[in-house]
Amino acid sequence: MNWRVPLADLDYGEDESRAVLDVLKSRWLSMGGVTQEFESQFAHAVGARHALAVSNATVALHLACLALGIGPGDEVIVPSLTFVATANAVLYTGADVRFADIAGPDDLTISVAAIRACINPRTKAIIIMHYAGYPSQIPEIQKIAIEHHLSIIEDAAHAPGAEMNGRFLGTWGEVGCFSFFANKNLSTGEGGMLVTNRDDIAERAGKLRSHGMTSLTWDRHRGHAYSYDVVDLGYNYRIDEIRSALGLVQLGKLKASNVRRGEIVRQYRLGLEDCGVDLPFADPSGTPAFHLFPILLPEGFERRIFMDRMREEGIQTSIHYPPVHQFSYYQSRYPGVNLPVTEAVAAREVTLPLYPAMTEENIDTVLASVRKSLV
Numbered sequence: 001m002n003w004r005v006p007l008a009d010l011d012y013g014e015d016e017s018r019a020v021l022d023v024l025k026s027r028w029l030s031m032g033g034v035t036q037e038f039e040s041q042f043a044h045a046v047g048a049r050h051a052l053a054v055s056n057a058t059v060a061l062h063l064a065c066l067a068l069g070i071g072p073g074d075e076v077i078v079p080s081l082t083f084v085a086t087a088n089a090v091l092y093t094g095a096d097v098r099f100a101d102i103a104g105p106d107d108l109t110i111s112v113a114a115i116r117a118c119i120n121p122r123t124k125a126i127i128i129m130h131y132a133g134y135p136s137q138i139p140e141i142q143k144i145a146i147e148h149h150l151s152i153i154e155d156a157a158h159a160p161g162a163e164m165n166g167r168f169l170g171t172w173g174e175v176g177c178f179s180f181f182a183n184k185n186l187s188t189g190e191g192g193m194l195v196t197n198r199d200d201i202a203e204r205a206g207k208l209r210s211h212g213m214t215s216l217t218w219d220r221h222r223g224h225a226y227s228y229d230v231v232d233l234g235y236n237y238r239i240d241e242i243r244s245a246l247g248l249v250q251l252g253k254l255k256a257s258n259v260r261r262g263e264i265v266r267q268y269r270l271g272l273e274d275c276g277v278d279l280p281f282a283d284p285s286g287t288p289a290f291h292l293f294p295i296l297l298p299e300g301f302e303r304r305i306f307m308d309r310m311r312e313e314g315i316q317t318s319i320h321y322p323p324v325h326q327f328s329y330y331q332s333r334y335p336g337v338n339l340p341v342t343e344a345v346a347a348r349e350v351t352l353p354l355y356p357a358m359t360e361e362n363i364d365t366v367l368a369s370v371r372k373s374l375v
């Protein structure tokens, strides 16, 4: 399909090509100096003490759970209006998830009251997901976490560079997890980052990222180690130098591209006033990362028809998200979960194109197509 306006588009240029070629010429392909530089610049950019680059955000979430000691018998509270990886990462450890509803049609992040209602003696942690790059209600959730001795993991896949009260998202909880998947604000194809201010978590996650080994090929290459021991059951969750090189270039563009995304969102909001759709996050706190632009169709409007009409106009749209608790696997594992707000909102949600390189013409085309598709 040749879209007039795709849902997302890469912001890649000469710098990315050069960075990749430099790595190829260096003849060192897996985790090494470029990855260390990416980690150190990313940690600095979000104000975290530690940053560990990994294969993707799903494994960052898995490592976060493992490093916090989450396992069989434990429960982790998660939103259902998220990508399935948020919940899967918990199940990998042998722990269970407990789904919490979202706050409402204006705030699509996890509800504080719902979190409270989910807490029981098995609860170990809460995963919050900053939907579309808008901050969850972190201060209130932190209060609950302190009160009940729970950890907070931030699924910040949508939120690189977003901040609230002068603090970057991903650095509020014990661990923050970022995704560099192809359609995210910072893209390396596949890739992710785990950030934490806790030395013990960084140490544990760092070992588990590489088979629980006490030294890496890179250390031995540089003569820093002679052999190694394996002290834990770890994984190969490493990133490679090619992706880290792409990540470094993309990190340099992140601030400007998030600003551009914000401008597009402002234009969208103005252009969609009074056309019958609801626009969540009317008055967000902090500085969002504007990863997605979700709209809620009028109640009862057939979403399929709207999306088909948009497709006929050459506009790619998407759904964020089919709720996790409604997937077959999750329904059979956790039958009878009832999340009225998530279900009502998710059924009306459609995501419009949003990427920094959108032109004024692209924006106008989308706005006109939305109005046309709603009649």
Ligand SMILES: *Cc1c(COP(=O)(O)O)cnc(C)c1O
Residues within 6 Å of the ligand: 055, 056, 057, 058, 059, 082, 083, 085, 086, 129, 155, 157, 158, 178, 179, 180, 181, 191, 192
């Ligand atoms: C993209 C995404 C993930 C998974 O990221 P990967 O890097 O593809 O593993 C997790 N959670 C959310 C909310 C996402 O959007």
